[in-house]
Amino acid sequence: MKSLEDILPEIVEIRRELHRNPEISFKEFSTTNLIEETLDSWGLKFTRFKNLQTGGYCEIGEGEVIAFRSDIDALPITEDSSHEICSEISGVMHACGHDFHTSIGLGLLKYFSENKNELQNKLRVIFQPAEEAAPGGAELLVKENILENVKSIFAIHVDPTLEVGKFNIVEGPVQASSTSIQIEFNGPGGHTSKPSETVDLINVAAFYVTQIQSFIQQKIDSRETIAFAFGTISGGSTHNIIPQNILLRGTLRTHNNNVLNKCLTLMKTFTNSFADLHKIKIDLQFPTNCPATINNSELTKKFIDFMKSEGNSEKLILDSKPSMGADDFAFYGLYVPSLYLQVGAKGSGTLHSKDLVLNENLIQPSLKTTIGFIKNL
Ligand SMILES: [Zn+2]
Numbered sequence: 001m002k003s004l005e006d007i008l009p010e011i012v013e014i015r016r017e018l019h020r021n022p023e024i025s026f027k028e029f030s031t032t033n034l035i036e037e038t039l040d041s042w043g044l045k046f047t048r049f050k051n052l053q054t055g056g057y058c059e060i061g062e063g064e065v066i067a068f069r070s071d072i073d074a075l076p077i078t079e080d081s082s083h084e085i086c087s088e089i090s091g092v093m094h095a096c097g098h099d100f101h102t103s104i105g106l107g108l109l110k111y112f113s114e115n116k117n118e119l120q121n122k123l124r125v126i127f128q129p130a131e132e133a134a135p136g137g138a139e140l141l142v143k144e145n146i147l148e149n150v151k152s153i154f155a156i157h158v159d160p161t162l163e164v165g166k167f168n169i170v171e172g173p174v175q176a177s178s179t180s181i182q183i184e185f186n187g188p189g190g191h192t193s194k195p196s197e198t199v200d201l202i203n204v205a206a207f208y209v210t211q212i213q214s215f216i217q218q219k220i221d222s223r224e225t226i227a228f229a230f231g232t233i234s235g236g237s238t239h240n241i242i243p244q245n246i247l248l249r250g251t252l253r254t255h256n257n258n259v260l261n262k263c264l265t266l267m268k269t270f271t272n273s274f275a276d277l278h279k280i281k282i283d284l285q286f287p288t289n290c291p292a293t294i295n296n297s298e299l300t301k302k303f304i305d306f307m308k309s310e311g312n313s314e315k316l317i318l319d320s321k322p323s324m325g326a327d328d329f330a331f332y333g334l335y336v337p338s339l340y341l342q343v344g345a346k347g348s349g350t351l352h353s354k355d356l357v358l359n360e361n362l363i364q365p366s367l368k369t370t371i372g373f374i375k376n377l
């Protein structure tokens with residue numbers, strides 16, 4: 001038997017090692033090796049995924065499965081070199097705190113391997129590659145049957161705006177969906193002196209941009225959140241040729257997966273009618289589509305009750321709004337009850353920036369709380 005305090009120094013050291021050696025999505029080779037070697041040294045079995053080159057999972061205990069998702073990838077960002085614990089890989093940085101998520105996943109396994117009698121269920125820690133990619137790792141792991149026998153799954157995400165030791169929990173939607181949209185307009189093209197003899201594709205595309213946004217807005221309940229915007233528009237080569245091709249790219253975000261599906265159907269309907277009206281071809285694609293992350297109400301209540309029972313009500317933030325960011329953790333929640341918690345990590349900088357420095361002291365309260373919660377599930 002070992003206490004949390006006994007194992008903490010090793011977990012902190014692992015976090016530092018991970019931070020110095022970040023790897024981008026689907027390339028987490030040395031990270032995966034580090035996880036495997038660490039588990040090996042603790043006498044625990046690491047299982048790799050069949051069809052992925054990185055990531056894997058580890059299980060302890062018997063019975064129904066409580067799963068914990070640790071994402072393991074970093075971002076293509078060059079870290080500010082003044083940071084005390086700093087990336088040693090040029091152009092890559094753990095700028096979303098997944099080094100913490102990975103070390104906390106390992107910490108849970110270490111703790112429960114030393115205290116097996118405290119575990120009522122089987123614990124499966126999933127070391128998921130490529131959370132930052134789209135499409136990301138979660139969707140692929142679902143196909144690898146990672147949710148087999150899972151009765152609930154949860155994950156934490158560091159929050160640099162929240163004091164260390166605090167936990168933010170949102171009931172219902174916690175992260176937005178994110179769908180990328182690609183629309184290609186194809187027309188006959190022609191001379192700008194005779195737009196009436198062809199289709200003035202730039203005019204038509206401009207009309208499409210404004211019309212589709214208001215069409216969607218009019219058809220969706222105004223109490224629902226939608227962020228629908230275009231990021232690029234390209235086409236044409238010079239001032240006196242009407243182009244044959246225009247490409248638009250954008251994203252749609254919602255907090256409700258039914259609304260998401262309705263929006264996608266509306267876009268198809270609108271686009272087909274619009275193409276008919278203007279006698280052009282429009283190819284509408286959704287290259288990536290990540291659903292919204294919805295916290296299960298029963299698990300949310302269990303977490304709140306757990307915090308209260310531990311006398312930690314004041315550490316719980318309950319009134320925050322859901323984020324417009326997305327996390328592919330959402331895919332697990334489509335199949336099993338899921339819970340996504342944000343943990344206080346206040347240091348400096350923001351997520352996905354070179355300035356981010358998270359407070360290492362978050363490891364202790366995060367592990368203490370997740371260990372306690374797993375015992376209560
Ligand atoms: Zn991120």
Ligand SMILES: [Zn+2]
Pocket residue numbers: 096097098131157
């Ligand atoms: Zn992240």
